[in-house]
Amino acid sequence: MNKFFYARLARTNIYKNRKMYLPYILACIGTITMFYIMHFITGNPGILEISGGDSLKAILNFGTIITGIFSCILLFYTNGFLIKQRKKEIGLFNILGMEKKHIAKVMLWEVTFIASISIVAGLVSGVVISKLMFLLLQSILHFQVPLTYIISKQSIWITAILFFCIFILTFLNNVRHIHLAKPIELLKGSQAGEKEPKTRWLLVCIGIVSLGIGYYIALSTETPLAALDQLFLAVLLVIIGTYAMFIAGTIALLKLLRKNKKFYYQTKHFISVSGMIYRMKQNAVGLASICILSTMVLVTLSTTISLYVGMENLLANRFPKNISVSVENFSEEKSHVFKEIVADEVDRLQINIENPVQYRLLSFAAIKKGNRFLIDKENMASASELSIITVIPLEDYNQMMNRTLVLEEDEVLLFTYRGETITDTLILEGRELRIKEELNELPVDGIASALATNTYYLIVKDVETAKALYPSEFGEINHLSFYYGFDTDSEAEKEVLLIKALSRSLHEAGINGYIEGLEESRESFYSLYGGFFFLGIFLGTLFLMATVLIIYYKQISEGYDDKKRFEIMQKVGLTKDEIKQAIKSQVLIVFFLPLLMAIIHIAFGFNIFTKLLELFNLTDVGLFAICTLATILVFAIVYAIVYLVTAKEYYKIVS
Amino acid sequence: MSDGCVSLMFAILGLEKVWEEIFMQLLEVKHLKKVYTSRFGTNHVTALTDVSFSVEQGEFVAIMGESGSGKTTLLNILAALDKPTSGEVYLNGKNIVFLKEREISAFRRKNLGFVFQDFNLLDAFSIRDNIFLPLVLSRKSYDEMQARLEPLAEKLRIQQILDKFPYEVSGGQKQRTAIARALITEPQLILADEPTGALDSRSSDELLDLFSQINEEGQTILMVTHSTKAASYAGRVLFIKDGVVFHQLYKGSLSNEQMFQKISDTLNILATGGVQYE
Numbered sequence: 001m002n003k004f005f006y007a008r009l010a011r012t013n014i015y016k017n018r019k020m021y022l023p024y025i026l027a028c029i030g031t032i033t034m035f036y037i038m039h040f041i042t043g044n045p046g047i048l049e050i051s052g053g054d055s056l057k058a059i060l061n062f063g064t065i066i067t068g069i070f071s072c073i074l075l076f077y078t079n080g081f082l083i084k085q086r087k088k089e090i091g092l093f094n095i096l097g098m099e100k101k102h103i104a105k106v107m108l109w110e111v112t113f114i115a116s117i118s119i120v121a122g123l124v125s126g127v128v129i130s131k132l133m134f135l136l137l138q139s140i141l142h143f144q145v146p147l148t149y150i151i152s153k154q155s156i157w158i159t160a161i162l163f164f165c166i167f168i169l170t171f172l173n174n175v176r177h178i179h180l181a182k183p184i185e186l187l188k189g190s191q192a193g194e195k196e197p198k199t200r201w202l203l204v205c206i207g208i209v210s211l212g213i214g215y216y217i218a219l220s221t222e223t224p225l226a227a228l229d230q231l232f233l234a235v236l237l238v239i240i241g242t243y244a245m246f247i248a249g250t251i252a253l254l255k256l257l258r259k260n261k262k263f264y265y266q267t268k269h270f271i272s273v274s275g276m277i278y279r280m281k282q283n284a285v286g287l288a289s290i291c292i293l294s295t296m297v298l299v300t301l302s303t304t305i306s307l308y309v310g311m312e313n314l315l316a317n318r319f320p321k322n323i324s325v326s327v328e329n330f331s332e333e334k335s336h337v338f339k340e341i342v343a344d345e346v347d348r349l350q351i352n353i354e355n356p357v358q359y360r361l362l363s364f365a366a367i368k369k370g371n372r373f374l375i376d377k378e379n380m381a382s383a384s385e386l387s388i389i390t391v392i393p394l395e396d397y398n399q400m401m402n403r404t405l406v407l408e409e410d411e412v413l414l415f416t417y418r419g420e421t422i423t424d425t426l427i428l429e430g431r432e433l434r435i436k437e438e439l440n441e442l443p444v445d446g447i448a449s450a451l452a453t454n455t456y457y458l459i460v461k462d463v464e465t466a467k468a469l470y471p472s473e474f475g476e477i478n479h480l481s482f483y484y485g486f487d488t489d490s491e492a493e494k495e496v497l498l499i500k501a502l503s504r505s506l507h508e509a510g511i512n513g514y515i516e517g518l519e520e521s522r523e524s525f526y527s528l529y530g531g532f533f534f535l536g537i538f539l540g541t542l543f544l545m546a547t548v549l550i551i552y553y554k555q556i557s558e559g560y561d562d563k564k565r566f567e568i569m570q571k572v573g574l575t576k577d578e579i580k581q582a583i584k585s586q587v588l589i590v591f592f593l594p595l596l597m598a599i600i601h602i603a604f605g606f607n608i609f610t611k612l613l614e615l616f617n618l619t620d621v622g623l624f625a626i627c628t629l630a631t632i633l634v635f636a637i638v639y640a641i642v643y644l645v646t647a648k649e650y651y652k653i654v655s
Numbered sequence: 656m657s658d659g660c661v662s663l664m665f666a667i668l669g670l671e672k673v674w675e676e677i678f679m680q681l682l683e684v685k686h687l688k689k690v691y692t693s694r695f696g697t698n699h700v701t702a703l704t705d706v707s708f709s710v711e712q713g714e715f716v717a718i719m720g721e722s723g724s725g726k727t728t729l730l731n732i733l734a735a736l737d738k739p740t741s742g743e744v745y746l747n748g749k750n751i752v753f754l755k756e757r758e759i760s761a762f763r764r765k766n767l768g769f770v771f772q773d774f775n776l777l778d779a780f781s782i783r784d785n786i787f788l789p790l791v792l793s794r795k796s797y798d799e800m801q802a803r804l805e806p807l808a809e810k811l812r813i814q815q816i817l818d819k820f821p822y823e824v825s826g827g828q829k830q831r832t833a834i835a836r837a838l839i840t841e842p843q844l845i846l847a848d849e850p851t852g853a854l855d856s857r858s859s860d861e862l863l864d865l866f867s868q869i870n871e872e873g874q875t876i877l878m879v880t881h882s883t884k885a886a887s888y889a890g891r892v893l894f895i896k897d898g899v900v901f902h903q904l905y906k907g908s909l910s911n912e913q914m915f916q917k918i919s920d921t922l923n924i925l926a927t928g929g930v931q932y933e
Contacts, residue, residue, distance in 0.1 A: 196779075196820055261797045270784070270791045278779040568775045571736070572789050572836070573764030575757060 006102070010109030013089075019556065019649075020085055024078050025118055027549050031071035032122025032163050034542055037130045038064040040155040041137065046146035052524030056141075059531040063538060072166050074546045079170040081553050083177050085560075090178060104175050111174075115167040119160055126159070127151055136537075140308070141530040143523060197281040199255050200248040207244030214238035218608040223419065224452040225386065227611035234608060238601060239292055246288035250280045250593075271574075271582040272589070275565070279590060283554060290550055291594035295601045297543040298635055302602075302628040303609060304536025307529045307616055309627060314617040315525060317449045319518040321357065321485030322495060324445060325502065327513040330360060330482035337509050338482075345501045349494055354487045357443040359396035360463070360480035362470050364389055368419075368454065372427045375471040387419065388448070388455040389428070391466040393480070397459045400443070407436060407461045415439040418614070419454025426456075429471060433458070445483050446516075452615045492519040529616070544635075548642050551591070555646040558590075559653030566654055576655075583654060591643050599632060680709035680745075681875055682733070682844060687742035689728050702728040703739070704898035710844070710877055715870040717889035718879045719918070725898045726879045730848050733877070734767060735759045747843060764789050768837025768845045772852035774829040776821040776836075782828075783817040786835045793840070803839050811835050811865065827858030834865065838874070845869075847878040851885050863888040883922065887915035896925055 014021050042060040047053050093103055131150065138145050214237030221227045221234075254277045258264050264273060280287075307314065327338065346353060366373040368387040394407050405413070412433045414422065426433050439459070448455045460466050463480060470477050488495055499517045506513050566579050574582075606628065610621055618624070689703040702725045710716050720726045731737035733744060735751050744751050746766060754762055769775075776785045783804070790800045808814045811831045816824050821832070830850060837845050847866070851859035859882075867888050870876050878889060886892045888911060894902040902921060906914050 195822065265787065265791050265797045265800065267792055267794060270788075274777075274779040274784065565777055565779065568777055569788070570760075571734070571763075571769055571771075571775060573760050573792055575760035577757075578760070578792070 006105045007109045010106050010113060013086075013106065014110055014113060017082075017086065017089075020082050020553075021114070023549055023552050024082060025114055027078060027545065028075060028114065028118035028163070029122045029125065030545050031067070031074060031542070032118055032159060033126040033129060034538065035064070035067050035071055035162065036123055036126030036155055036159040037133050038067045038538065039158055040126070040130045040152045041134060043152055043155060044134075044145075049146055050141070050143065050523065050527055052527035055524075056527045056531040059528070059535055063535045066539060067542060068162060070542060070546070071163070072169075074549070075166055076170060076173070078549060078553065079173065081557070083174050085557060087181070091181075100178055103178055107171060107174050107178070111167055111171040115164065119163055122163070123156055123159060127156075133538075137530075137534050140526075140534050142526045196277065197251050199252045201252065203244050203248035204252050207241050207247075207249050209241075210237040211241030211245060214241055215604040218605045221608045221611050223454060224611045224615040227608050228615060231608060231612065234605075238605075242291055242597065242601070243285070243288045245597075246280075246291065247284040250284060251277060254280065267578065268582065268585065271569070272586045275562070275582075275586050276589065279558065279561075279586070283558070283590065286550055286554055287590065287594050290547055291597045291601075293543050293547045293550075294595055294598035294635070294639075297540050297547070298598060298602050298628070298631055299605070299609065300536045300543070301540045301635075302624070302631040303613060304529075304533045305631065306613060306620075306624045306627040307618055308533040310618045310620050310623045311525065311529060313620045313623065314529075315518060315522065317619055318446045318525075318617040319516070319521065320443060320446050321355070322487045322519065323499060323502075323515065323517040324483065324485035325506075325513055325515045326445065326447070327482045327484075327506075327511055329479045329512075331479045334479075334511055335482070338484075338506070338511060341505045341509060341511075342484075342502065345498060345505060349490075349498055349501065351494055351498060352489045354489055356484070356486035357400055358482070358484040359392050359400055360466075360482050362391045362466050362477065362480050364471055364474050365453075366428070366471075368456075371422045371425060373429070373456075375429055375473055386453050388451060388453050390448075390455060390457045391469050392457060392459050393463045393466050394459055394461055397442075405437075407459070408434075409461055409465060410434055411436045411461070413437050413439055413459035415442040415444075415457035415459075417442075417444055417448050417455040417457065419456070422456075428469060431469070443485065445485070449617045449619075492522075495519045544638065547639075551642055552646050552649075554590075555587070555650045556653065558587075559650040563654050580651075583651070587647055587650060591647075592639075595636065595639055602628060602632065681712045681714075681747060682710040682877070683743075683745040684708050684729075684733070685743045685745075687729070687732060687744070688740045689725070689732065689737070690740045701898055703732075703742075706742070706895070706898070706900055708893055708900055708903075710875060713870070713873050713875055715866065715876045715888070715890045716878070717886040717892045718877070718895060719881060719883075719886050719892055719922070720895035721881065724895045726881075726895055727848070729895065730846060730879050734769065734846055735763055764793055764840060766843045768840060768842035770830070770833050770837050770845065770847040770850045772849035774821070774826075774833045774853070776829055776832060778821055781818055781820055782813065782824065782832050785821065785832055786817075786839055788836060789840050800839075804835075807835050807838055810869075825858070826854050827861060830854060830858070830862055831865070834862075834869075838869065843875065845874060845876045847876060847880075849880055849882075850878065851880070851882055859884065883915055883918045886918050887911045892918055892921075894921060894925060901925065 038060065041047070042057060042064050047057050047060070050056070090103055093106070094100070098106075127150075134145070214234045217230050217234040217237070221230055254273055257269070257273050258277070263269055325342075327334070330338075364375075366375055366387055366389050367385045369385065373387065373389060394405065394413075397413070398404060407413070410431075410433055412426075412435055414426070414435045414437075416422070416438075421438065422435065423438070424435060426435065439457075442457055444455075444457065458469075460469065466480060467477050488498070495517055496519050499515050499520050503513075503515050506515070562583070566574075566583070569579060569582075570576070606625070610624055613619075613624055685707050687703050687706040689701070691700045691702055692698070706725070706729060718726055718729065728737065732739050732752075735754060739752060742752070751759075751762065776782075777788070780788065786804060786807075787800050790803070804817075808817060811834060813828060813831050813835060816828055816832075821829055824832070830853075833850075850866075851862055854862060863885055866876055866878070870890075876889075878885065880886055887906075890906050892904045892906075892914075893900050894904075902925070904914075904917055904921060909917065
């Protein structure tokens with residue numbers, strides 16, 4: 001036999017099935033491009049030169065791994081679909097006298113063609129687009145990232161090897177499929193008469209219960225740390241619930257509809273309900289996957305966009321004052337030195353201090369149970385109940401807020417920063433304190449925002465009372481700590497210089513303090529959250545690509561299955577218009593059910609994601625809501641466009 | 656005197672019913688011609704050259720012919736699934752060739768019942784729902800559908816399987832379901848396309864007996880087949896060859912066996928290229 005016979009046959013096969021293969025090859029090229037870009041950017045040494053580069057690199061690294069794993073799953077899934085559709089053709093080869101090993105040979109050629117086209121095209125487009133993505137990353141980060149080289153040989157190699165392996169795996173899977181099947185089964189292929197699915201009430205129950213619990217967790221989460229704790233469980237439950245509901249819930253619902261004779265025996269419902277029962281059996285898993293993917297796209301994009309758009313908001317939360325200084329064990333003499341140093345440096349740099357706040361304080365962690373605070377050094381880990389208590393002497397408060405309040409020994413003023421507020425009395429280590437007034441505002445240190453725990457500020461009678469409240473478990477206290485925050489009238493560069501100068505001078509004077517500033521941190525915030533945003537866009541695109549691909553194949557395969565059904569209906573007396581109507585309502589339901597479900601997930605998850613964003617210092621719920629809505633809107637439009645395009649293919653097949 | 660003048664005369668006399676009963680055929684096919692043209696108009700294949708025949712109310716007519724004789728084309732035109740190149744088809748005096756696309760489906764639903772070789776049942780529907788399908792399309796109420804189904808199911812012996820699905824029942828049962836689906840709309844004419852083609856001999860016999868039975872009850876049946884056995888149950892057999900009605904046989908008082916003999920003789924003559932003669 002001509003040695004090119006198999007290669008030629010393979011080529012013709014791909015060409016003949018181009019409707020199936022083109023999207024697959026495009027998906028291969030797409031994933032290869034994305035993986036290369038991700039790997040290229042992550043491996044670029046320029047990343048490490050920027051402030052916060054370590055965390056950016058970690059984020060991007062994470063993105064690379066996700067892209068790799070996801071590409072593998074996606075290509076495997078799509079390939080499985082292709083082979084199912086081609087079973088009949090392969091069965092024919094078998095019956096015409098080709099042995100299975102010959103068929104395997106043809107398939108090897110097919111895989112070789114597809115792999116070489118995809119890898120070459122993917123790498124070329126990767127190299128071209130990576131430059132573009134680098135520019136995008138730069139503009140997101142708001143500063144220059146030095147691009148050390150244009151093409152990374154290492155990235156090319158790793159990408160090529162990874163996808164080569166994936167292609168080999170898909171080939172082996174195809175051979176396994178063919179090897180296991182009998183020729184007659186292959187011939188019958190996908191059209192083997194399928195049984196009507198049974199209603200699986202147990203699965204329905206599991207679905208309802210896990211969705212219910214998942215939603216409940218999401219809705220009832222109150223603190224950011226609890227959100228972090230519970231998120232994984234909630235997501236897992238919702239994923240399980242989604243699959244169960246799509247697999248069993250839809251069928252149970254449709255069967256109930258079918259039992260209602262008045263509803264069921266109407267032309268429109270008759271055809272779509274029965275068709276859906278039948279379709280759902282094959283498509284439930286695919287639709288559930290689309291739903292999960294859509295949810296992932298929406299969550300990733302809405303959260304990362306919010307963080308990015310809300311950057312100024314979260315910087316303001318994190319840094320209520322442009323510059324803030326904290327000093328521990330702040331004695332009288334230190335106080336004098338400190339004030340001198342600050343005055344000197346400010347003079348030297350010709351900076352004017354604006355809106356200064358200062359107070360002495362003591363902070364410690366406690367476990368909150370109702371209105372009781374317990375100190376338990378061993379079990380401080382339990383996230384949701386962990387609180388920070390900060391004690392401030394009244395004289396500092398009065399001075400700062402221009403008030404003239406007077407407190408008794410067992411009286412306090414309470415300011416609640418995040419968390420349930422307490423009324424009347426609170427009990428700290430057995431000491432009962434009466435809350436004289438609940439404060440609405442207090443200039444607090446940005447650290448409180450960063451810690452993401454519930455923080456309670458207690459204003460107490462005097463320094464001695466404050467010291468007395470400090471739990472002995474945490475050691476002896478000689479002097480209180482000191483917080484000093486202020487804005488300036490100068491530009492960013494000078495503020496950064498001031499921070500450096502202050503830090504050096506204080507250190508030389510033997511004062512242990514912590515100085516941080518808005519401008520100094522801005523870059524690392526942008527590299528961290530900009531990195532998230534970039535990753536969000538990137539993964540969002542990847543997930544979207546997967547969604548589109550799955551939808552496309554779903555439509556095509558359903559088209560072939562439905563063709564026969566609609567032919568029969570036409571013979572029995574259904575008009576073309578009625579058929580179109582029936583197709584339309586069926587396709588619409590199948591198509592938009594996952595999107596609808598995804599939006600419901602998002603709605604229930606909104607609370608927990610809001611709490612999570614607080615962990616990232618973002619407290620602007622309105623902004624997050626707007627970003628979420630905008631993301632949903634854009635996604636729905638893209639989804640609708642995909643629908644229109646694929647529906648066209650579907651109609652072409654059916655009519 | 657032309658048909659038109661006579662019918663007008665009867666109409667003037669208020670005797671349309673009498674005219675219909677005396678003269679009007681249920682189905683009249685006149686000079687049907689069908690030429691298939693390939694996509695670019697280069698090839699012409701003539702499927703039907705010139706076919707004319709008529710079927711009276713209550714007849715059981717079989718159309719025989721070899722593969723490629725134009726049987727299927729003829730049936731498709733009768734079913735309004737395809738349009739002839741020229742010629743006319745009258746069902747109950749109405750020319751179905753000129754029906755508009757919108758009217759065709761309703762016409763098909765009201766007047767025709769179909770029985771196909773491969774049953775054409777929908778897997779997604781239970782046996783009951785398959786039978787209900789045309790009625791649901793005509794927007795009949797559930798009670799009426801159920802009322803129509805009961806006697807029919809009993810006659811066709813499918814009461815036991817109504818709630819099963821097509822893949823759960825035998826070929827004979829499937830074909831009886833298809834007949835039930837065809838009969839439930841109380842059509843003027845049943846069109847059967849090789850109804851025994853996919854059945855074993857016992858199921859075939861049962862099915863043909865059933866056809867004879869419903870024909871005796873007054874149902875008009877037009878069946879396309881190339882099975883001599885199937886055709887021998889019919890009251891009249893038309894032979895189609897090369898796109899024309901080549902010959903026809905009346906059963907008269909012959910038994911099925913005698914008819915069978917007569918048909919196979921005719922087929923022999925046709926096969927050996929005999930002249931058109933009766």
